[in-house]
Amino acid sequence: MSSAYPYTGKLAVLYQDHGDLPALQQLAEQLHVPLRLSTQPDFDQHEAFFLCWRDGCLKLLDKELLKKGGMAVDIEPRQGEQRSWPAPKDGALAKALGRKTQTVIDATTGWGQDSLHIFRMGYALRCIERSPIMAVLLADGFRRLAQADWMQRLQLQPPSLLVGNAIELLASLPEPPDCIYLDPMFPPKRKKSALAKKPMMVLRDLLGDDEDKDHLFAAAMQATGKRVVVKCPDYAESLGNKANEVFYGKLLRYDVFLKN
Ligand SMILES: C[S@@+](CC[C@H](N)C(=O)[O-])C[C@H]1O[C@@H](n2cnc3c(N)ncnc32)[C@H](O)[C@@H]1O
Helix, strand or coil, X not given: CCCCCCCCCCEEEEECCCCCHHHHHHHHHHHCCCEEECCCCCCCCCCCEEEEEECCEEEEEEHHHCCCCCECCCCCCCCCXXXXXXXXXXXXXXXXXXXXXXXXEECCCCCCHHHHHHHHCCCEEEEXXXXXXXXXXXHHHHHXXXXXXXXXXXXXXXXXXXXXXXXXXXXXXXXXXXXXXXXXXXXXXXXXXXXXXXXHHHHHHHHCCCCCHHHHHHHHHHHCCCEEEEEEECCCCCCCCCCCEEEEECCEEEEEEECC
8 A cells, every 4th residue: 555544534443332442542543544433423424444343353344234244354164165174275276376386475365265265275375465454354364263273283373464565575575485376356347236245345345456466467477486376257358468277266267377
């Protein structure tokens, strides 16, 4: 994020009569956004998004979600994924990452769902995210992950998280990873969707499309040791010229670009 106060007018931290008020005050200061109290009569009249503490998680809400649950980084395996660790390296994502790959950087971590899938398959993973809001939600998710029984039993550490623009951070890596994974935000096919609110839709409303994805792709090709994998919607044009390999998932594609 280049601007010093990118979320002014868009997001507030919300205190709802429970939780750690000083910690929320600190969070509001860190993000340079107001702290609102739900006891104030007009607390929801200023910003469109809120960060608040609910059910032991840091959650992101828009106005529609204020009365419902809110969205947190989900640390549970996705549907169809095995619960063992390391989970089998099968499926389109593992095929795209490559059979010999050991180290992966997810340069567009977002809600961390792909990252956590990659982590659970046993790859050595580092994460990058430039949105300070997503970064605090991810830090909370990784904190919960560190406390999970299976993580403690196996003495595993959650992935490390670098906060900043991957275009710059990838240029100063101490060592190139085997694979850099990219899942930037592409423009939607249709403007409106009848689907229920999904975390990715809220993320798009909050952050918008990633207009600099071509630069990110170029930076990733420069920084990777062996390959770059780009996840994109099935209707989207490829980021690079021509992918060396393509793997298909449900309504999506993984384009694989090998480094010469
Ligand atoms: C579509 S979301 C990624 C979703 C993620 N794969 C998941 O499973 O939840 C894209 C994310 O990448 C981040 N992003 C895009 N370009 C970036 C860049 N140049 N550096 C760091 N983060 C970036 C955005 O802030 C956003 O959070």
